[in-house]
Amino acid sequence: MSGFCVGLSLPTDIPHSLSHLVVMAEIDLEWPKKDNRRLLHVVYRVGDLERTIKFYTEALGMKLLRQRDVPEEKYANAFLGFGDEQSHFVVELTYNYGVTSYDVGDGFGHFAIATQDVYKLVEHIRAKGGNITREAGPVQGGTTVIAFVKDPDGYTFALVQRPIVHDPFCQISLRVGDLERAIKFYEKALGLKVVRKVDNPENKYTIAILGYKEEDDATVLELTYNYGVTEYSKGTAYAQIAVGTDDVYKSADVVNLVTQELGGKITRQPGPIPGLNTKVVSFLDPDGWKTVLVDNEDFLKELE
């Protein structure tokens, strides 16, 4: 059985004749798997919007897709990626007026960019003044060529060599303190599937790759578990991943139940964001990483 019933009390001011009724609402636990979901963008804070835009466009090869300034709330956003937001995963940078630096924390892993030639991209980034923190070469214990680069705010970008690249922005990596709990959460609450899992006892870590499609076809979430490490600092820089949904209310019902079982919590109840009218629901996973589910139609209207 995929759903079960939950009793909801009616408000106390309804007509007396109805007050004995209890509304039975069916919660469809399979909804996240049936829903029309896609990783849309990742949101994080930077200390200087122009500096980051310059680095991402000139060194990493992204395009500036759109920008908005919200002076009444004292912040500005810039969206960058390797193609249009309708079909590509992008970054949403947030600049808060006057805040010039943030703590990235030790729980955030990296963003990953796929490219056919990591060596060449490393040289290009170096020539643009980028900070290469791990030179190009095969990954420890494997053959895939990778490199690590730090952006001006200290966020790590992994460069990953692949023969065919659809959307270069291919991965977000976060560290978690209990991998099995995190996998269950992302499967049940978000409808993601484990597309790959690798245990690396030599280097004392396990990674699980979760996606709505196979790793080569869409951007995925990588969860890393380092043996024995159960907690990480989240810092103040990284914010959340945005995922599209056809129904934030049905999604929220499922998330609510999953948080009762596995931990985490809803931080913004489902509904339209005042002023913007895009319907969203936000929540934390059991490790404290945030996701926002965004109504697909409302999101497309934002792009018009």
Ligand SMILES: N[C@@H](CCC(=O)N[C@@H](CS)C(=O)NCC(=O)O)C(=O)O
């Ligand atoms: N301790 C690492 C575990 C994950 C890990 O080692 N990932 C691989 C890539 S899948 C890596 O960073 N390898 C380093 C290298 O090859 O230099 C972490 O928390 O990031």
